[in-house]
Amino acid sequence: MAEISEEYQLSPSSWNRFEECPRKYWLSRQRLPRKASMAASLGNVIHNSMEEICNLDFEDYDDSKVGWLSNLMKETIDKHWSLEKEIFLNTPRRPSWKSQSIGKAREGLVGALNILFSKTRHAGKKFSEISVKDWKEIKSIILSNEESLISNDGRLIGRLDLLIDNLDEDGNSRGWIVADLKTGKPPNSKLNEKVTRQLLFYRDLLKETKPNHPKVSAEGWYSSNQKIYSTDGEFVLNDAILAWNQMKLTKAPPVSTPSEDACGFCEFKAWCPDWWISRDRGHLSDRNTFRDEVVKIVKFDESSGAARFERQSPVGSEGELTSSEISFGAFIKGRALIQLKEIFSSDYEGALFLGSVRSQGQIIHLGDWSEILPWSPLLESIR
Numbered sequence: 001m002a003e004i005s006e007e008y009q010l011s012p013s014s015w016n017r018f019e020e021c022p023r024k025y026w027l028s029r030q031r032l033p034r035k036a037s038m039a040a041s042l043g044n045v046i047h048n049s050m051e052e053i054c055n056l057d058f059e060d061y062d063d064s065k066v067g068w069l070s071n072l073m074k075e076t077i078d079k080h081w082s083l084e085k086e087i088f089l090n091t092p093r094r095p096s097w098k099s100q101s102i103g104k105a106r107e108g109l110v111g112a113l114n115i116l117f118s119k120t121r122h123a124g125k126k127f128s129e130i131s132v133k134d135w136k137e138i139k140s141i142i143l144s145n146e147e148s149l150i151s152n153d154g155r156l157i158g159r160l161d162l163l164i165d166n167l168d169e170d171g172n173s174r175g176w177i178v179a180d181l182k183t184g185k186p187p188n189s190k191l192n193e194k195v196t197r198q199l200l201f202y203r204d205l206l207k208e209t210k211p212n213h214p215k216v217s218a219e220g221w222y223s224s225n226q227k228i229y230s231t232d233g234e235f236v237l238n239d240a241i242l243a244w245n246q247m248k249l250t251k252a253p254p255v256s257t258p259s260e261d262a263c264g265f266c267e268f269k270a271w272c273p274d275w276w277i278s279r280d281r282g283h284l285s286d287r288n289t290f291r292d293e294v295v296k297i298v299k300f301d302e303s304s305g306a307a308r309f310e311r312q313s314p315v316g317s318e319g320e321l322t323s324s325e326i327s328f329g330a331f332i333k334g335r336a337l338i339q340l341k342e343i344f345s346s347d348y349e350g351a352l353f354l355g356s357v358r359s360q361g362q363i364i365h366l367g368d369w370s371e372i373l374p375w376s377p378l379l380e381s382i383r
Protein backbone atom coordinates (compact mmCIF):
# COMPACT_ATOMS: atom_id res chain seq x y z
CA MET A 1 0.00 0.00 0.00
CA ALA A 2 1.42 3.43 -0.94
CA GLU A 3 2.74 5.22 2.14
CA ILE A 4 2.86 8.93 2.82
CA SER A 5 6.25 9.94 4.14
CA GLU A 6 5.76 11.78 7.41
CA GLU A 7 7.24 11.78 10.90
CA TYR A 8 4.82 10.43 13.46
CA GLN A 9 4.88 9.08 16.99
CA LEU A 10 2.72 6.54 18.75
CA SER A 11 0.97 7.72 21.91
CA PRO A 12 -1.23 5.53 24.14
CA SER A 13 -4.39 7.13 22.72
CA SER A 14 -3.35 6.75 19.07
CA TRP A 15 -2.32 3.14 19.74
CA ASN A 16 -5.69 2.39 21.32
CA ARG A 17 -7.51 4.05 18.43
CA PHE A 18 -5.51 1.95 15.95
CA GLU A 19 -6.22 -1.28 17.84
CA GLU A 20 -9.95 -0.45 18.01
CA CYS A 21 -10.19 0.18 14.28
CA PRO A 22 -7.27 0.99 11.92
CA ARG A 23 -9.58 3.08 9.79
CA LYS A 24 -10.62 5.18 12.77
CA TYR A 25 -6.95 5.91 13.41
CA TRP A 26 -6.38 6.73 9.69
CA LEU A 27 -9.36 9.10 9.70
CA SER A 28 -8.11 10.75 12.89
CA ARG A 29 -4.99 11.80 10.95
CA GLN A 30 -6.88 13.46 8.10
CA ARG A 31 -7.34 16.78 9.90
CA LEU A 32 -11.11 16.41 9.71
CA PRO A 33 -13.12 18.72 11.97
CA ARG A 34 -12.88 17.37 15.51
CA LYS A 35 -15.87 16.99 17.76
CA ALA A 36 -15.99 18.47 21.25
CA SER A 37 -17.75 16.54 24.00
CA MET A 38 -18.83 17.45 27.51
CA ALA A 39 -17.11 14.35 28.93
CA ALA A 40 -13.75 15.31 27.37
CA SER A 41 -14.08 18.92 28.57
CA LEU A 42 -14.95 17.79 32.08
CA GLY A 43 -11.87 15.55 32.07
CA ASN A 44 -9.67 18.43 30.91
CA VAL A 45 -10.97 20.71 33.68
CA ILE A 46 -10.22 18.10 36.37
CA HIS A 47 -6.79 17.23 34.94
CA ASN A 48 -5.72 20.85 34.45
CA SER A 49 -6.94 21.88 37.92
CA MET A 50 -5.14 18.96 39.55
CA GLU A 51 -1.95 19.79 37.65
CA GLU A 52 -2.09 23.44 38.63
CA ILE A 53 -2.71 22.76 42.32
CA CYS A 54 0.07 20.17 42.47
CA ASN A 55 2.50 22.63 40.86
CA LEU A 56 1.84 25.58 43.17
CA ASP A 57 4.78 26.72 45.24
CA PHE A 58 3.99 27.13 48.96
CA GLU A 59 7.55 27.82 50.15
CA ASP A 60 6.82 31.32 51.51
CA TYR A 61 3.56 30.40 53.27
CA ASP A 62 3.02 29.93 56.99
CA ASP A 63 3.16 26.16 57.63
CA SER A 64 0.34 26.26 60.19
CA LYS A 65 -2.18 27.96 57.86
CA VAL A 66 -5.38 25.92 57.32
CA GLY A 67 -8.66 26.55 55.48
CA TRP A 68 -6.97 27.60 52.23
CA LEU A 69 -7.36 24.42 50.17
CA SER A 70 -11.14 24.50 49.60
CA ASN A 71 -10.98 28.10 48.32
CA LEU A 72 -8.03 27.26 46.11
CA MET A 73 -9.90 24.26 44.66
CA LYS A 74 -12.97 26.37 43.88
CA GLU A 75 -10.95 29.18 42.27
CA THR A 76 -8.92 26.70 40.21
CA ILE A 77 -11.94 24.76 38.97
CA ASP A 78 -13.78 28.01 38.09
CA LYS A 79 -10.77 29.26 36.14
CA HIS A 80 -10.31 26.05 34.12
CA TRP A 81 -14.09 25.70 33.64
CA SER A 82 -14.26 29.07 31.88
CA LEU A 83 -11.11 28.35 29.80
CA GLU A 84 -12.53 25.01 28.70
CA LYS A 85 -15.94 26.51 27.97
CA GLU A 86 -14.37 29.00 25.58
CA ILE A 87 -12.50 26.24 23.70
CA PHE A 88 -15.67 24.12 23.58
CA LEU A 89 -17.90 26.91 22.27
CA ASN A 90 -15.34 27.75 19.59
CA THR A 91 -15.40 24.16 18.27
CA PRO A 92 -17.85 23.97 15.34
CA ARG A 93 -18.73 20.28 15.92
CA ARG A 94 -20.16 20.29 19.40
CA PRO A 95 -23.31 19.66 21.44
CA SER A 96 -24.55 22.33 23.86
CA TRP A 97 -22.47 23.30 26.90
CA LYS A 98 -23.89 21.95 30.16
CA SER A 99 -23.26 24.61 32.81
CA GLN A 100 -24.72 22.39 35.52
CA SER A 101 -21.87 19.88 35.06
CA ILE A 102 -19.47 22.15 36.98
CA GLY A 103 -20.59 20.23 40.08
CA LYS A 104 -19.17 17.06 38.54
CA ALA A 105 -15.88 18.85 37.85
CA ARG A 106 -15.69 19.90 41.52
CA GLU A 107 -16.49 16.36 42.67
CA GLY A 108 -13.85 15.02 40.29
CA LEU A 109 -11.14 17.23 41.79
CA VAL A 110 -12.23 16.25 45.31
CA GLY A 111 -11.95 12.59 44.26
CA ALA A 112 -8.52 13.03 42.69
CA LEU A 113 -7.11 14.85 45.74
CA ASN A 114 -8.59 12.29 48.13
CA ILE A 115 -6.85 9.50 46.22
CA LEU A 116 -3.58 11.45 46.42
CA PHE A 117 -4.08 11.93 50.20
CA SER A 118 -4.72 8.18 50.55
CA LYS A 119 -1.11 7.59 49.53
CA THR A 120 0.09 9.55 52.57
CA ARG A 121 -0.64 9.59 56.29
CA HIS A 122 -3.28 12.26 55.63
CA ALA A 123 -5.78 9.79 54.19
CA GLY A 124 -9.39 10.82 54.86
CA LYS A 125 -8.50 14.22 56.30
CA LYS A 126 -10.96 17.09 55.62
CA PHE A 127 -9.72 19.67 53.13
CA SER A 128 -10.43 22.44 55.66
CA GLU A 129 -7.95 20.79 58.07
CA ILE A 130 -5.05 20.43 55.65
CA SER A 131 -2.29 22.81 56.72
CA VAL A 132 0.39 24.17 54.42
CA LYS A 133 2.83 21.82 56.19
CA ASP A 134 0.54 18.84 55.51
CA TRP A 135 0.27 19.86 51.87
CA LYS A 136 4.07 20.10 51.52
CA GLU A 137 4.29 16.57 52.91
CA ILE A 138 1.58 15.33 50.52
CA LYS A 139 3.26 17.08 47.62
CA SER A 140 6.63 15.54 48.44
CA ILE A 141 5.44 12.13 47.21
CA ILE A 142 4.78 13.58 43.73
CA LEU A 143 8.00 12.88 41.84
CA SER A 144 6.63 14.36 38.62
CA ASN A 145 3.40 15.80 37.32
CA GLU A 146 2.31 15.85 33.65
CA GLU A 147 5.76 14.75 32.51
CA SER A 148 6.31 14.16 28.78
CA LEU A 149 8.09 10.90 28.00
CA ILE A 150 9.74 9.91 24.75
CA SER A 151 11.37 6.58 23.89
CA ASN A 152 15.08 6.39 23.04
CA ASP A 153 14.31 5.92 19.33
CA GLY A 154 11.81 8.81 19.35
CA ARG A 155 8.93 6.67 18.07
CA LEU A 156 6.88 6.39 21.29
CA ILE A 157 5.57 9.28 23.36
CA GLY A 158 3.33 9.71 26.38
CA ARG A 159 2.35 12.30 28.94
CA LEU A 160 2.29 10.91 32.43
CA ASP A 161 -0.30 12.35 34.83
CA LEU A 162 1.57 11.58 38.04
CA LEU A 163 4.66 9.71 39.17
CA ILE A 164 4.29 8.90 42.86
CA ASP A 165 6.77 7.74 45.48
CA ASN A 166 5.13 4.64 46.97
CA LEU A 167 5.81 5.04 50.72
CA ASP A 168 5.22 2.46 53.44
CA GLU A 169 3.86 3.32 56.94
CA ASP A 170 7.34 4.35 58.09
CA GLY A 171 7.86 6.68 55.16
CA ASN A 172 10.30 4.39 53.32
CA SER A 173 9.99 4.14 49.55
CA ARG A 174 8.73 0.83 48.14
CA GLY A 175 9.17 2.02 44.57
CA TRP A 176 7.31 4.24 42.13
CA ILE A 177 3.69 4.35 41.00
CA VAL A 178 2.76 5.49 37.52
CA ALA A 179 -0.70 6.97 38.13
CA ASP A 180 -3.16 7.88 35.41
CA LEU A 181 -6.10 10.01 36.53
CA LYS A 182 -9.39 8.76 35.08
CA THR A 183 -12.45 10.98 35.10
CA GLY A 184 -14.85 8.67 33.24
CA LYS A 185 -17.00 5.76 34.39
CA PRO A 186 -15.07 3.34 36.62
CA PRO A 187 -14.89 -0.33 35.61
CA ASN A 188 -17.25 -2.85 37.22
CA SER A 189 -14.44 -5.10 38.39
CA LYS A 190 -11.19 -4.89 36.46
CA LEU A 191 -9.70 -2.43 33.99
CA ASN A 192 -10.60 -2.88 30.35
CA GLU A 193 -8.07 -3.73 27.66
CA LYS A 194 -7.60 -0.13 26.51
CA VAL A 195 -6.85 1.30 29.94
CA THR A 196 -4.60 -1.66 30.78
CA ARG A 197 -2.63 -1.17 27.54
CA GLN A 198 -2.28 2.54 28.27
CA LEU A 199 -1.07 2.05 31.86
CA LEU A 200 1.46 -0.63 30.93
CA PHE A 201 2.69 1.59 28.11
CA TYR A 202 3.35 4.43 30.57
CA ARG A 203 5.04 2.01 32.99
CA ASP A 204 7.38 0.61 30.35
CA LEU A 205 8.13 3.94 28.70
CA LEU A 206 9.01 5.38 32.10
CA LYS A 207 11.35 2.46 32.79
CA GLU A 208 13.06 2.97 29.44
CA THR A 209 13.53 6.70 29.96
CA LYS A 210 14.69 6.36 33.61
CA PRO A 211 17.06 3.38 33.62
CA ASN A 212 17.86 3.72 37.35
CA HIS A 213 14.24 3.28 38.36
CA PRO A 214 13.22 1.20 41.38
CA LYS A 215 10.21 -1.20 41.18
CA VAL A 216 7.46 0.51 39.13
CA SER A 217 3.75 -0.27 39.36
CA ALA A 218 0.85 1.19 37.35
CA GLU A 219 -2.49 2.42 38.68
CA GLY A 220 -5.66 4.00 37.29
CA TRP A 221 -7.07 6.56 39.72
CA TYR A 222 -10.84 6.91 39.17
CA SER A 223 -11.95 10.25 40.56
CA SER A 224 -15.72 9.54 40.43
CA ASN A 225 -15.66 6.63 42.91
CA GLN A 226 -12.28 7.54 44.46
CA LYS A 227 -10.92 4.06 43.81
CA ILE A 228 -7.56 2.85 42.62
CA TYR A 229 -7.35 0.03 40.04
CA SER A 230 -3.91 -1.55 39.71
CA THR A 231 -2.70 -3.46 36.73
CA ASP A 232 0.24 -5.67 35.92
CA GLY A 233 1.35 -7.50 32.81
CA GLU A 234 4.04 -8.27 30.29
CA PHE A 235 6.32 -5.65 28.73
CA VAL A 236 4.31 -3.90 25.98
CA LEU A 237 6.76 -1.68 24.10
CA ASN A 238 7.61 -4.39 21.54
CA ASP A 239 3.91 -4.59 20.66
CA ALA A 240 3.81 -0.79 20.50
CA ILE A 241 6.68 -0.78 17.97
CA LEU A 242 4.90 -3.48 15.92
CA ALA A 243 1.80 -1.26 15.89
CA TRP A 244 3.94 1.82 15.05
CA ASN A 245 5.17 -0.03 11.93
CA GLN A 246 1.58 -0.57 10.79
CA MET A 247 0.44 2.96 11.61
CA LYS A 248 2.28 4.71 8.79
CA LEU A 249 -0.16 6.91 6.92
CA THR A 250 -1.20 5.28 3.64
CA LYS A 251 -2.84 6.87 0.61
CA ALA A 252 -5.76 4.40 0.69
CA PRO A 253 -7.63 3.78 3.94
CA PRO A 254 -6.74 0.59 5.83
CA VAL A 255 -9.33 -2.08 6.54
CA SER A 256 -11.85 -1.24 9.20
CA THR A 257 -12.96 -3.41 12.10
CA PRO A 258 -16.51 -2.26 12.83
CA SER A 259 -17.92 -3.29 16.20
CA GLU A 260 -20.40 -1.87 18.71
CA ASP A 261 -17.52 -0.68 20.90
CA ALA A 262 -15.40 0.86 18.14
CA CYS A 263 -18.22 2.48 16.18
CA GLY A 264 -20.36 3.48 19.16
CA PHE A 265 -18.70 6.85 19.79
CA CYS A 266 -16.63 7.08 16.60
CA GLU A 267 -16.65 10.71 15.53
CA PHE A 268 -15.74 9.89 11.92
CA LYS A 269 -18.89 8.08 10.78
CA ALA A 270 -19.79 10.75 8.19
CA TRP A 271 -16.49 9.89 6.44
CA CYS A 272 -16.61 6.08 6.86
CA PRO A 273 -18.92 3.88 4.75
CA ASP A 274 -18.11 0.66 6.63
CA TRP A 275 -20.26 1.05 9.76
CA TRP A 276 -23.29 1.73 7.56
CA ILE A 277 -22.60 -1.41 5.49
CA SER A 278 -22.21 -3.40 8.74
CA ARG A 279 -25.50 -2.00 10.05
CA ASP A 280 -27.22 -2.89 6.78
CA ARG A 281 -25.94 -6.47 7.07
CA GLY A 282 -27.18 -6.72 10.64
CA HIS A 283 -23.71 -6.90 12.22
CA LEU A 284 -24.31 -3.69 14.18
CA SER A 285 -27.50 -3.03 16.11
CA ASP A 286 -30.10 -0.52 14.88
CA ARG A 287 -32.29 -0.96 17.93
CA ASN A 288 -30.71 1.56 20.29
CA THR A 289 -32.76 4.52 21.49
CA PHE A 290 -30.01 6.76 20.14
CA ARG A 291 -28.78 5.71 16.71
CA ASP A 292 -27.20 7.12 13.58
CA GLU A 293 -28.72 7.26 10.11
CA VAL A 294 -27.79 8.00 6.51
CA VAL A 295 -30.72 9.69 4.75
CA LYS A 296 -31.98 12.00 2.07
CA ILE A 297 -34.38 14.84 2.77
CA VAL A 298 -37.88 14.24 1.43
CA LYS A 299 -39.48 17.32 3.06
CA PHE A 300 -38.24 19.99 5.42
CA ASP A 301 -40.18 22.84 6.96
CA GLU A 302 -37.57 25.32 8.20
CA SER A 303 -39.94 27.25 10.45
CA SER A 304 -41.30 24.31 12.46
CA GLY A 305 -38.30 21.98 12.17
CA ALA A 306 -40.53 19.16 10.94
CA ALA A 307 -38.97 16.91 8.31
CA ARG A 308 -39.35 13.61 6.49
CA PHE A 309 -36.26 11.60 5.66
CA GLU A 310 -35.74 8.53 3.49
CA ARG A 311 -33.11 6.08 4.64
CA GLN A 312 -30.36 5.42 2.07
CA SER A 313 -29.12 1.84 1.71
CA PRO A 314 -25.45 1.16 1.01
CA VAL A 315 -24.39 -0.43 -2.29
CA GLY A 316 -20.79 -1.45 -2.94
CA SER A 317 -18.00 -0.72 -0.50
CA GLU A 318 -17.21 2.91 -1.20
CA GLY A 319 -20.14 4.69 0.35
CA GLU A 320 -22.44 4.60 -2.67
CA LEU A 321 -26.10 4.69 -1.70
CA THR A 322 -29.47 3.84 -3.11
CA SER A 323 -33.02 4.68 -2.09
CA SER A 324 -34.82 2.44 0.32
CA GLU A 325 -38.48 2.07 1.11
CA ILE A 326 -37.92 3.19 4.68
CA SER A 327 -38.83 6.75 5.57
CA PHE A 328 -39.57 8.46 8.86
CA GLY A 329 -40.78 11.76 10.20
CA ALA A 330 -38.52 13.94 12.30
CA PHE A 331 -38.70 16.82 14.74
CA ILE A 332 -35.56 18.90 14.69
CA LYS A 333 -34.56 21.70 17.04
CA GLY A 334 -31.55 23.36 18.63
CA ARG A 335 -28.12 22.94 17.06
CA ALA A 336 -29.31 20.18 14.71
CA LEU A 337 -31.88 22.58 13.22
CA ILE A 338 -29.21 25.24 12.68
CA GLN A 339 -26.99 22.67 10.92
CA LEU A 340 -29.80 21.42 8.67
CA LYS A 341 -30.83 24.96 7.72
CA GLU A 342 -27.22 25.73 6.74
CA ILE A 343 -26.99 22.59 4.59
CA PHE A 344 -30.46 23.20 3.13
CA SER A 345 -29.56 26.75 2.08
CA SER A 346 -26.27 25.61 0.46
CA ASP A 347 -25.88 23.89 -2.92
CA TYR A 348 -25.50 20.48 -1.26
CA GLU A 349 -28.06 17.95 -2.44
CA GLY A 350 -26.45 14.65 -1.43
CA ALA A 351 -27.16 12.28 1.44
CA LEU A 352 -26.87 13.31 5.08
CA PHE A 353 -25.35 11.65 8.09
CA LEU A 354 -27.59 12.06 11.14
CA GLY A 355 -25.64 11.45 14.34
CA SER A 356 -27.34 10.42 17.56
CA VAL A 357 -31.02 10.66 16.67
CA ARG A 358 -33.49 9.71 19.39
CA SER A 359 -36.14 7.37 18.10
CA GLN A 360 -39.66 7.23 19.45
CA GLY A 361 -41.87 4.84 17.50
CA GLN A 362 -41.82 5.90 13.85
CA ILE A 363 -40.59 9.42 14.66
CA ILE A 364 -37.03 10.59 15.29
CA HIS A 365 -35.95 13.62 17.31
CA LEU A 366 -32.81 15.66 16.75
CA GLY A 367 -31.60 18.44 19.00
CA ASP A 368 -28.53 19.84 20.74
CA TRP A 369 -27.28 16.29 21.36
CA SER A 370 -27.33 15.39 17.61
CA GLU A 371 -25.42 16.44 14.55
CA ILE A 372 -26.16 16.61 10.83
CA LEU A 373 -23.29 16.42 8.34
CA PRO A 374 -23.00 15.82 4.61
CA TRP A 375 -22.32 12.10 3.89
CA SER A 376 -18.69 12.23 2.67
CA PRO A 377 -16.94 8.80 2.58
CA LEU A 378 -13.19 9.45 2.43
CA LEU A 379 -11.47 6.96 0.14
CA GLU A 380 -8.07 8.59 -0.28
CA SER A 381 -5.85 10.43 2.15
CA ILE A 382 -6.14 14.21 1.95
CA ARG A 383 -2.81 14.75 3.77
Ligand code: SF4
Binds near residue numbers: 023024027267
Ligand atom coordinates in the same frame (compact mmCIF):
# COMPACT_ATOMS: atom_id res chain seq x y z
S1 SF4 B 1 -17.30 4.12 12.13
FE1 SF4 B 1 -16.59 2.15 12.91
S2 SF4 B 1 -15.67 1.17 11.12
FE2 SF4 B 1 -15.80 3.34 10.66
S3 SF4 B 1 -13.85 4.25 11.27
FE3 SF4 B 1 -15.26 4.45 12.98
S4 SF4 B 1 -14.85 2.66 14.22
FE4 SF4 B 1 -14.01 2.21 12.22
